[in-house]
Amino acid sequence: QVQLVQSGAEVKNPGASVKVSCKASAYTFTNYGISWVRQAPGQGLEWMGWISAYNGDTVYAQNLQGRVTMTTDTSTSTAYMDLRSLRSDDTAVYYCATEQWLGSTLDYWGQGTVVTVSS
Amino acid sequence: NFMLTQPHSVSESPGKTVTISCTRSSGSIASTYVQWYQQRPGSSPTTVIYEDNQRPSGVPDRFSGSIDSSSNSASLTISGLKTEDEADYYCQSYDSSNLYVVFGGGTKLTVL
Numbered sequence: 001q002v003q004l005v006q007s008g009a010e011v012k013n014p015g016a017s018v019k020v021s022c023k024a025s026a027y028t029f030t031n032y033g034i035s036w037v038r039q040a041p042g043q044g045l046e047w048m049g050w051i052s053a054y055n056g057d058t059v060y061a062q063n064l065q066g067r068v069t070m071t072t073d074t075s076t077s078t079a080y081m082d083l084r085s086l087r088s089d090d091t092a093v094y095y096c097a098t099e100q101w102l103g104s105t106l107d108y109w110g111q112g113t114v115v116t117v118s119s
Numbered sequence: 120n121f122m123l124t125q126p127h128s129v130s131e132s133p134g135k136t137v138t139i140s141c142t143r144s145s146g147s148i149a150s151t152y153v154q155w156y157q158q159r160p161g162s163s164p165t166t167v168i169y170e171d172n173q174r175p176s177g178v179p180d181r182f183s184g185s186i187d188s189s190s191n192s193a194s195l196t197i198s199g200l201k202t203e204d205e206a207d208y209y210c211q212s213y214d215s216s217n218l219y220v221v222f223g224g225g226t227k228l229t230v231l
Binding site (some may be wrong): 035037044045046047050059061062095097099102103104105106107109110111112 | 152158164175213223224
């Protein structure tokens, strides 16, 4: 069955960067896009952006423009989310999810990666 | 961007029916599909309804979705409530003008 396996928990200092990976299996990677969604402690879901695994096109949430970069490596069926200039309010669980095209259903979700930003 | 507004919490007894609303702040609720996700504590979200009223395979038919243009809202209805339905539920849609995926704030369902 479709699986998205994310990298492990990270602890970062304010101002640092974090790169989270999301390895896909059991489907044709380039047939689906990947959305990234985060959830701060005790809060709701926040969409961060989407990348096409077919051609690398990206759409980012306005509030993260300039700090986030999403990429894919089709040779390993892996998506990456890079977030820079980390602040304490970036502390959250970060999820990847398949989204065939921007605006469609987020069908399958990774297990989540906890990112803690603290000095 | 438009917003999706959900009640913060709802509660109901086992065996009963509950409906969770999701109201769109601007633009027509019918203009882009609405999805519903269930998130149990400590777990990733899973889809319970997609494209307004479609159920993924494996989701019981106790779950149903609808949209109402008159109130500009979508609804998730769960009948024959079970304790295992206790979770947070999020509606989600898409702002095609601004290329933005929008989530509602989430509703905590308590089955007691």
